[in-house]
Amino acid sequence: GATSPVPVFASPSHSGWVTSNFSISSLTGIDDSDKIQFRFLIWTHPDATNERPGWFIDNVQIINQGVDLDVWHHGCYTTTSTSCTYNSNAYGVLEQNIDLTGTNSTSKIEFNMEWDLEGGSSDNACVELSLNGNTWADISSSTSSTSSDCSVRSGSIPGNGYIADDGQTYGDQSGDFRLVSFDIPTGFQNQSSVDIRIVVDTSTSFNYGNYFRIQNCRLLREYSVHR
Numbered sequence: 001g002a003t004s005p006v007p008v009f010a011s012p013s014h015s016g017w018v019t020s021n022f023s024i025s026s027l028t029g030i031d032d033s034d035k036i037q038f039r040f041l042i043w044t045h046p047d048a049t050n051e052r053p054g055w056f057i058d059n060v061q062i063i064n065q066g067v068d069l070d071v072w073h074h075g076c077y078t079t080t081s082t083s084c085t086y087n088s089n090a091y092g093v094l095e096q097n098i099d100l101t102g103t104n105s106t107s108k109i110e111f112n113m114e115w116d117l118e119g120g121s122s123d124n125a126c127v128e129l130s131l132n133g134n135t136w137a138d139i140s141s142s143t144s145s146t147s148s149d150c151s152v153r154s155g156s157i158p159g160n161g162y163i164a165d166d167g168q169t170y171g172d173q174s175g176d177f178r179l180v181s182f183d184i185p186t187g188f189q190n191q192s193s194v195d196i197r198i199v200v201d202t203s204t205s206f207n208y209g210n211y212f213r214i215q216n217c218r219l220l221r222e223y224s225v226h227r
Helices: none
Strands: 060-063 072-075 091-098 108-115 124-130 136-138 178-183 194-201 211-223
Antiparallel strands (some): 091 194, 124 194
16 A cells, blocks of 8 residues: 555645556465456545545556566577677577456557667567467567568567667667567457567578577556546
8 A cells, every 4th residue: 555645636726647656566365366456445524615626547557567587588698708699590489378358559568678689681589479379460570470580570679770668779789678668469459368479580691699688578558547
């Protein structure tokens, strides 16, 4: 719960929109739950004589912040040298089933990503969704089609430069973890079982760079509630 009273419209003149954040991580049983109910409760004094504007609620967001402990690493790792290169002609995949129930056109899938890839039409990464594990749609590139290899798709990561959520374009080396988010196509919205996979696809031409890493996959749902 809140550590102090939640600001509401409690005076004849409205307070303006305010934002309040609440963590539900400490709720008993939350780790094993697949459903949760919220209710908004307001109490008014029965003997109040002044009319007040009321309580308006909008833009309710439920965000899973992810876990900071681990990353998925595709590439090379060495303890005996200052650098190394990943293999050419490699195809690495991380695949997981996720629940997109309750998502809509305002929802997004969000990752922290760090990369050191050749880019261009050589070595790239793509994020894909599927409802059956066979037919996939690209949600991170300029095209949703997966008929061509991820390494040569237009707008893949990093391609000729990829725009992160901070508005900056990052080339072959992102330099750090960068927050990137992707819209959920209509056909995948509000689906209870969706396969998501992150593909790293390298060409036969180069042994380049070091790695591609992802951390903290989050699903952002936004709801509008008017009372």
